[in-house]
Amino acid sequence: MNTFLEDFYKTMKRIRTFEERVSELFIKGETAGSMLHLSIGEELGPTCISKAMNDNDTFTTHHRGHGIFLARGGDPNKMMAEIAGKKDGYCKGKGGSMHIADMSVGHLGANAIVGGGIPTVVGAGMSYKYFSKPSISVAFFGDGALQQGILYESMNMAALWDLPVVFCCINNQYGMGTKIDKAVAVKDFTGRAKSFGLNACSVNTLDVEEAYYKIKPIIDDARSGKPGFIEIECYRFYGHARMDKSPYRDIDEEKLYRERDPIKFAKKKLIDKNILSKDNIDKLDNEISNEMDEAISFAINASLNDTNEIFKDVYSNKNPESIKTRIKKIIGN
């Protein structure tokens, strides 16, 4: 069995460290607002699925998508700058954390509408089929989106038309303050997907390698036109958004689940299997820490947009006239 564990560890650690730095950036007052959804504790899913994907594959994410983007090759500097609402960010600061995208790595967009990005991958799958491209498209979303009708419309189309598409649910047990038990009567989500004709699997493990080997066949099958559904069970370690302290959660539950940490697990396995020494891991952690510190500096030092930027990118070939200009044309300067 080929081991990717060192790789996996690095990806997960980079995600966590990045998210911790987003939190720092917020405390420094340098983020654009507080609608920041951190994926601390949820690193395993994006890491193993990303590994199973190919370079020309595409994906969409939900609002808690920093980790997925990083795993797929996002540049922490440009991500952090976007989160700060700066000109040098991925979307010129106009999209922010919840609407970040990078077509160059196949990121077809994060979404602030729960479920909003799911049908996008159906369309991408149609393109790949039409153009006979070997790519797949993966939609990442939270357990909250399992209750959006659009998911099932999309699953049905994907199965009906044999599309190279995967639906991946990061089930962190909560949709904001509502526990999954209060949102569904039956938690058999793979059963839902199978009933539409999709391949489906659910992963509930701290071992990222084990998870990888479980989800790999689903991704591979999708590439040959059998769409799939993957549920990654995990736990949202902290609040829903940066300001939320999760008062609706049981403290003991939080404690218990924060112990169930895929990064700690991978670290121990690396040491136990003599893949990396503790010193080597510390060194790696340090490099990652420096990388993410640099992202913070980059974001803070990045320049603000000129206000003219407001009017750009609304259309491909024209910019709306500013309201002030329209008014001045009526009443003079």
Place this chain on the structure above:
Amino acid sequence: MSDIEKDYFEEITYRDALRLAMHDEMNENKNVIIMGEDVAKYGGAYGATKGLLDIFGENRVIDTPISEPSIIGASVGAAMTGLKPIAELMYVDFFGMSLDQIANQAAKIRYMFGGQTSVPMVLRAQGGTGRSGGAQHSQSLESWIMHIPGLYLVMPSKPCDAYHLLRKSIQLDDPVVFLEHKMLYNSKGSLDKKNIDAEFGKASIRLEGNDITIISYSRMVNIAEEAAIELKKSNINAEVIDLRSLNPLDKENIIKSVKKNKRALVVSEGHYTSSVASEITSIIFEHCFGDLLKPVIRYTAEDTPVPVAPNLEKESIPSMENIVNFSKKLME
């Protein structure tokens, strides 16, 4: 809520006024229920329903799955069969996915079925900029609702109006879309439960003035009031009209004020094109054409999606300074 029994509040937040209105209606009418995402245990994304679960229990304050079209559609059905639902959409932006239930179901059922049935429900939601929520969490979509026959549309700016108009909305036998602004929840004002000045279709003259009429609603009323105070320094007396409800719309007071002042500025956080502001502007042109000394100006948010970057977001909506500048220009 410790002050539940009080009838008069020298100072209450907009958020608490809403909570109190729902509380008092639920107390008086056992058939009023609240449903929406995180409205019960969490108390609402902006805290407007906090504490109501403890008082009224989970049969009446209901956390739903994240399924907006069905939250609204189920409210429609509940309303047709005896309940009085208050549905909450966390963000007005989710009108996008819910519009069938709002526009084709709630709004049209009484009419299509020849008046046999009513849909007495309230749809609460909040919109607007101010938190860098970006293009999908900062919109002002009131024009979508105002365009649809069959829906009342209420957008109060002050806590006392929020209280009284929400109560009246719950009592009404028709669907009401009740829109709050995310930057108003912490704003404060007085509330007298016994002194009911607010009515559907009755604007409030916030400041009287004989020079220019500034017409607005929701959060922009507060900005317009600041501008009016600033204009006083230049000896310009602006009359600030707070519409409070957009359907019904108080045409009478708009027309009366503009005929008096002969100059008008309409201020809104919605877009410029095909908007509430364009509707009001055309009403003024229709009724006050011969009286006007200057064209009516609508000062609105840009015709662009709302950007996340705080400096761009702020620049994309009307400012106090520009209300002052445009008013001065209209006075020349």
